[in-house]
Amino acid sequence: MLSGNQLQALLEGTWITVQVFVFAAILGTVLSLIFGVMGLSESRLLRAISRTYVEVARGASAIVLLIWAAFALPILLGIPQVIGPLLAGIIALGINMGGYGAEVVRGGILSVPRGQTEASIALNLNAGDRLRHVILPQAVVLMVPPYGNLNIEVMKGTSLVALIALADLTFEAQNLRVQAGGGVFEDPPSTAAIFGTALVIYFILSQLIALFYRWVEGRVGGRWHGART
Amino acid sequence: MRVVVAQASQRGVWDWDFALEILPDIVRGLWQTVQATLLGITIGMILGLVLALLRRSGVRLISWPTAAVIEFIRGTPLLVQLFFIFFVLPSFGITIGAFASLVIGLGIHYAAYTSESYRAGIENVVRGQWEASVALNLPPATTWTRIILPQAIPTVIPALGNYLVAMFKDAPLGAGISAGGVLLVANSIRSQTLRGVEPYTVMGILFLVVSVPAALFVRYLERKYGYERT
Numbered sequence: 140m141l142s143g144n145q146l147q148a149l150l151e152g153t154w155i156t157v158q159v160f161v162f163a164a165i166l167g168t169v170l171s172l173i174f175g176v177m178g179l180s181e182s183r184l185l186r187a188i189s190r191t192y193v194e195v196a197r198g199a200s201a202i203v204l205l206i207w208a209a210f211a212l213p214i215l216l217g218i219p220q221v222i223g224p225l226l227a228g229i230i231a232l233g234i235n236m237g238g239y240g241a242e243v244v245r246g247g248i249l250s251v252p253r254g255q256t257e258a259s260i261a262l263n264l265n266a267g268d269r270l271r272h273v274i275l276p277q278a279v280v281l282m283v284p285p286y287g288n289l290n291i292e293v294m295k296g297t298s299l300v301a302l303i304a305l306a307d308l309t310f311e312a313q314n315l316r317v318q319a320g321g322g323v324f325e326d327p328p329s330t331a332a333i334f335g336t337a338l339v340i341y342f343i344l345s346q347l348i349a350l351f352y353r354w355v356e357g358r359v360g361g362r363w364h365g366a367r368t
Numbered sequence: 369m370r371v372v373v374a375q376a377s378q379r380g381v382w383d384w385d386f387a388l389e390i391l392p393d394i395v396r397g398l399w400q401t402v403q404a405t406l407l408g409i410t411i412g413m414i415l416g417l418v419l420a421l422l423r424r425s426g427v428r429l430i431s432w433p434t435a436a437v438i439e440f441i442r443g444t445p446l447l448v449q450l451f452f453i454f455f456v457l458p459s460f461g462i463t464i465g466a467f468a469s470l471v472i473g474l475g476i477h478y479a480a481y482t483s484e485s486y487r488a489g490i491e492n493v494v495r496g497q498w499e500a501s502v503a504l505n506l507p508p509a510t511t512w513t514r515i516i517l518p519q520a521i522p523t524v525i526p527a528l529g530n531y532l533v534a535m536f537k538d539a540p541l542g543a544g545i546s547a548g549g550v551l552l553v554a555n556s557i558r559s560q561t562l563r564g565v566e567p568y569t570v571m572g573i574l575f576l577v578v579s580v581p582a583a584l585f586v587r588y589l590e591r592k593y594g595y596e597r598t
Contacts, residue, residue: 201537207571215381297445
């Protein structure tokens with residue numbers, strides 16, 4: 140079994156995992172909104188920019204983006220001391236999430252009936268107000284379930300930062316395995332106990348995220364119900 | 369792998385000669401990644417169907433644990449699952465090589481996802497087909513293999529295509545257990561030459577060259593065959 144110190148190491152790693160997830164999700168959400176709305180712009184140029192971002196952010200894969208952000212980007216920009224593993228992880232996972240999230244936002248907005256847009260134009264709302272007060276509140280209801288799933292994928296994706304030596308839950312588990320194998324502890328835990336515990340912690344995190352978004356779904360759905368057609 | 373010797377850091381930030389020099393090795397690594405993906409999706413497609421059928425079982429002692437296993441696999445990271453297969457199973461007397469661990473890990477992870485698509489496909493077969501099979505007195509095995517699955521599986525194919533592309537994007541994780549593939553090759557070039565910019569950039573571009581057209585092709589198939597995302 141795991142000793143107190145070993146469990147504590149895993150929990151400290153979990154805290155890093157949570158931080159990477161939260162900041163990546165914030166960056167990913169901002170990018171999703173920007174590029175999702177841009178993808179529906181009337182300007183062909185803006186649509187092309189959004190399309191390119193979505194294809195590259197998704198196509199490059201989280202792991203390739205992460206490694207590139209950690210080991211190539213800082214040197215290309217000449218700022219290796221600024222972009223550490225934590226920042227590289229947040230940037231890469233956030234950009235990757237934004238690619239998927241932009242499609243969620245675009246899909247949500249597209250599914251709001253056209254009459255809502257037409258009515259807002261008839262009421263003389265400008266494009267910004269139309270989006271903020273009429274379209275997005277209704278689109279959000281449809282976006283919540285896929286957005287929640289995307290959050291779980293991002294949380295699972297944070298485990299990749301272990302490969303760029305950021306001491307997250309996966310990294311700590313690997314570390315404990317190496318230490319146990321080297322006989323550092325008097326009572327080495329089995330590798331099954333180490334990785335089993337890590338898997339259970341990840342599972343609890345993903346269930347918490349799922350619960351949270353189910354709660355949000357209930358609230359948002361109830362609040363805007365009257366506005367849907 | 370061929371050893372690439374380079375006078376590190378005396379060159380600029382980006383060295384074209386070096387990038388061209390390592391290109392063949394990285395292409396070979398990418399080919400390994402593609403192979404792992406193709407083998408992995410084969411397991412994922414077969415195991416996923418088995419999981420979907422077990423989950424639909426009328427016996428709760430079978431369907432509930434299956435549902436729990438699917439939920440657990442979907443709720444935990446592939447990388448940790450790979451570590452589990454590669455480092456934990458040997459203590460139970462099951463030793464699997466790194467590449468085989470990657471293929472099995474990809475297969476099991478994505479089986480949990482494909483099983484949900486199969487389930488949706490099976491549930492979309494109209495009720496009348498089941499009723500007609502009962503009326504014709506077909507045994508359950510015949511009903512499944514000749515009536516239900518032939519109608520369910522074609523509707524699942526586009527979803528499987530999406531998982532193929534998704535799996536390709538996850539396959540470089542095999543580097544975490546030294547399982548070969550594009551990332552492991554790029555990593556070893558970096559550790560031998562102390563230059564990371566060229567191998568990782570070449571890897572990224574080649575990766576996009578494969579994954580973006582593949583994703584576009586799957587989406588084209590989706591539209592062509594009128595599949596609706598659920």
